[in-house]
Amino acid sequence: MSSEVPPASEVCREYFGTTDSWGCVEVMTAMNKQYRSQMTFGDKTCDTSLFPYQTPDHLETPIPTPAEIALARNEASMLTTSMLTSTTWRVGPYVVKVGKSVDMFHEAENLIYLERNTNVRAPKLYAAFASEEVDPLPDVHLEGKGKLFYYVVMEYIDGQYIGAIDEELKGNGLVQNKLGELLGEQLRKLRSVPPEDSNHFGRVNGRAFGQIPPFYHPPGPDFDDYGPFNYEEVVKRLIHSAQVDKALGLTPNDYSPMFRLLHRDAKFVFLDMTGPSDRLPVLSHMNLDPHSIMAKLVRDEEGKAVDVEEVVIVDWKFLCWMPSWYEAGDMCRVSFAPVHFYNGLGHHALDRMGHVNMTLVAFFAMCVEKGAFFLVHL
Incomplete structure (x- = not known):
C-alpha cells in the first residue's frame, strides 16, 4: 500500500520541535554531540x-x-x-x-x-x-x-584512484569495461559471504550501524538508536531518515513532486514487492566513490593503459550488512551518469556483482538519483 508524505514543515516540527532552519540545525547539533560523547572504547563500539x-x-x-x-x-x-x-x-x-x-x-x-x-x-x-x-x-x-x-x-596499494584516471581512460573501452568487470567481481565476492544472522542489518560482529547519512535522525524517544535492525526496521528507518534530512534542507519550503511520488511508493516497493531472498542482508562497502576504488593499470612502452591488473577497494570504515538492493542500486545509479566512463563502470559492475532484483534496484537507483534517498558518499 502506498503512503502519503506529510509536508516538510510538519516533519521538521515533529522531529526538531521547530520549522526554523537554524533552530533545526541547533537541535541536530546537540543530538550529534550527545551521540559522539558516548563513543568510547568498549564493546558497543568495537570488539x-x-x-x-x-x-x-x-x-x-x-x-x-x-x-x-x-x-x-x-x-x-x-x-x-x-x-x-x-x-x-x-x-x-x-x-x-x-x-x-x-x-x-x-x-x-x-x-x-x-x-x-x-x-x-x-x-x-x-x-x-x-x-x-x-x-x-x-x-x-x-x-x-x-x-x-x-x-x-x-x-600501501601501488595503484591509482579511478577518480584520477577517468579523464585518461576516455575512449579506452577495453580498459573501462575491464575496470567495471573486476569491480563487480569484488562486490560479488563481498555479497556472497553468508549472513551472520538473516535478521541482522548493521555492522559486522552483531553491532549497530555507525552514525552515517542513510540512518541520520533516529526517531524518538531514543535519539541514539542506530540499530541493529531487522529488514522491515531498516526499510522504515531509511525512509524516515531521508524524509527528515530532506525536510531539514528545505524548510520552510516543501518536498518536490518527484520526492513525494517516490516516497509515496517506497514502503510498497521495498516491503510488499520483496521475496525472501530480497530480505537477506548482504555485506556492503557503503562508500563506493571514485576515491574508494583503486586500479593497477598495465601500460605499454608509451605509457598508455592497455589492461587492468587488479581492482582494489579501500576505505572500509562503513562496511555493514544491508539489503541486497542497496549497493546494487548505487551501481545502477552510477550507470545513469552523463560521463561515459562512469556509466560503463556501473553497467559492467552491476552485471558482475551477482543476481539482484532489478525492480528494487532500479527503483532505489532512481530514488538516489532524484535526491529521495541518501548514500554515505555524494
Missing part, C-alpha cells in the same frame, strides 16, 4: 578483544612507532583527509590512517573481518593501536578531544 592489534605475519619492515609516523608525515604528502575525522599518509611500505575518534577502529575491525571471512581484495591490516606519545597532527583540526590518537597501519 575490544582485537585491540591493540598487530598481524601475526612476519614483517620485513617493523610497524612504525607514533614518533616515526609523525616524522614521516613531515616528509610525505597527505593521501586523504576524510570528513575531518582522519588523515592518511604513507610511511615506508605502509599507509597509516590517524584520527582522534575510537571509531577509527571500525575500519580496522572490518579489515580483520574481511581477511578472516572473505577473499575480497582489500588492503591488509598490519596494526591498529592508540597512543598519547606524540601529536602527529599539530596543525590539523580533527574531531575528538584529548591527546589520544588512534592509528591504523595498512598495506
Whole structure:
C-alpha cells in the first residue's frame, strides 16, 4: 500500500520541535554531540578483544612507532583527509590512517573481518593501536578531544584512484569495461559471504550501524538508536531518515513532486514487492566513490593503459550488512551518469556483482538519483 508524505514543515516540527532552519540545525547539533560523547572504547563500539592489534605475519619492515609516523608525515604528502575525522599518509611500505575518534577502529575491525571471512581484495591490516606519545597532527583540526590518537597501519596499494584516471581512460573501452568487470567481481565476492544472522542489518560482529547519512535522525524517544535492525526496521528507518534530512534542507519550503511520488511508493516497493531472498542482508562497502576504488593499470612502452591488473577497494570504515538492493542500486545509479566512463563502470559492475532484483534496484537507483534517498558518499 502506498503512503502519503506529510509536508516538510510538519516533519521538521515533529522531529526538531521547530520549522526554523537554524533552530533545526541547533537541535541536530546537540543530538550529534550527545551521540559522539558516548563513543568510547568498549564493546558497543568495537570488539575490544582485537585491540591493540598487530598481524601475526612476519614483517620485513617493523610497524612504525607514533614518533616515526609523525616524522614521516613531515616528509610525505597527505593521501586523504576524510570528513575531518582522519588523515592518511604513507610511511615506508605502509599507509597509516590517524584520527582522534575510537571509531577509527571500525575500519580496522572490518579489515580483520574481511581477511578472516572473505577473499575480497582489500588492503591488509598490519596494526591498529592508540597512543598519547606524540601529536602527529599539530596543525590539523580533527574531531575528538584529548591527546589520544588512534592509528591504523595498512598495506600501501601501488595503484591509482579511478577518480584520477577517468579523464585518461576516455575512449579506452577495453580498459573501462575491464575496470567495471573486476569491480563487480569484488562486490560479488563481498555479497556472497553468508549472513551472520538473516535478521541482522548493521555492522559486522552483531553491532549497530555507525552514525552515517542513510540512518541520520533516529526517531524518538531514543535519539541514539542506530540499530541493529531487522529488514522491515531498516526499510522504515531509511525512509524516515531521508524524509527528515530532506525536510531539514528545505524548510520552510516543501518536498518536490518527484520526492513525494517516490516516497509515496517506497514502503510498497521495498516491503510488499520483496521475496525472501530480497530480505537477506548482504555485506556492503557503503562508500563506493571514485576515491574508494583503486586500479593497477598495465601500460605499454608509451605509457598508455592497455589492461587492468587488479581492482582494489579501500576505505572500509562503513562496511555493514544491508539489503541486497542497496549497493546494487548505487551501481545502477552510477550507470545513469552523463560521463561515459562512469556509466560503463556501473553497467559492467552491476552485471558482475551477482543476481539482484532489478525492480528494487532500479527503483532505489532512481530514488538516489532524484535526491529521495541518501548514500554515505555524494
